[in-house]
Amino acid sequence: MLAEYLDGEGFEITVVHNGRDGISHALSGDYEMALLDIMMPGIGGIEVLRQVRAQSRMPIIMLTAKGDDVDRVVGLELGADDYIPKPYYPRELVARIRAVLRRAGGNDGDGAANSDGNSDNAKLVNGPVMLDPARRLAAYGGQEMDLTVSEFNLLETLMRANERALSKNELSLTVLGRPREVYDRSIDVHMSNLRQKLQQVSGDASVIETVRGFGYRLRPGL
DSSP: OHHHHHHHTTOOOOOOOSHHHHHHHHTSSOOSOEEEESOOSSSOHHHHHHHHHTTOOOOEEEEEETTOHHHHHHHHHTTOOEEEEESOOHHHHHHHHHHHHHHTTOTTOOOSBOTTSOBTTSOEEETTEEEETTTTEEEETTEEEOOOHHHHHHHHHHHHTTTOOEEHHHHIIIIISSOOOTTOOHHHHHHHHHHHHHHHHHSOTTSEEEETTTEEEEOTTO
8 A cells, every 4th residue: 555655646656565585675775665564474674674774875764563662772873873663644654755865865866956056066174084975975074974864964964064063853853854853862962873884984982062951063174
């Protein structure tokens, strides 16, 4: 039923019914993103996510049982870009899919120029941090970082803010395309993953600062 609905929305869909086939298709290079159910026969969704993330930055949205916070957090920690709990409204799922594809630079994206005619794809540089939105490349001190779609967009949003502190709700709207929900830890988990990857290449744990009770910002004078 979901495949029929998404087909009617203009998406080309392939449905697989077990984890092993899911891994094979996800790593084939033929798809722009994956919807991943946690509950699958054979290899479960969490292990599928782990194996796919080890080899691919393909955008992934998890479908989770309502209220199953453990699976959500584990999935986000392993690199899922977003999740949606079941039962869900198909229109909401379509909106989430379009948001992830837009932020991944897929075919559902908006134009490359902003309202004043300047390209949003120009390289961004802040001290040792460099982002190339057009090529989806991120580097620190010349060393490339392997970021997921959400991690890349999180870092890009912070860099465009020019060291201004951004609230978690603002980051959720910009990075995930949805308001932050009560007790929603998605931005915090993505931020933790991003900080770990920055620390791996920089040896610096404070490139991104926490603004207590509010949100995050790039460290001034980076």
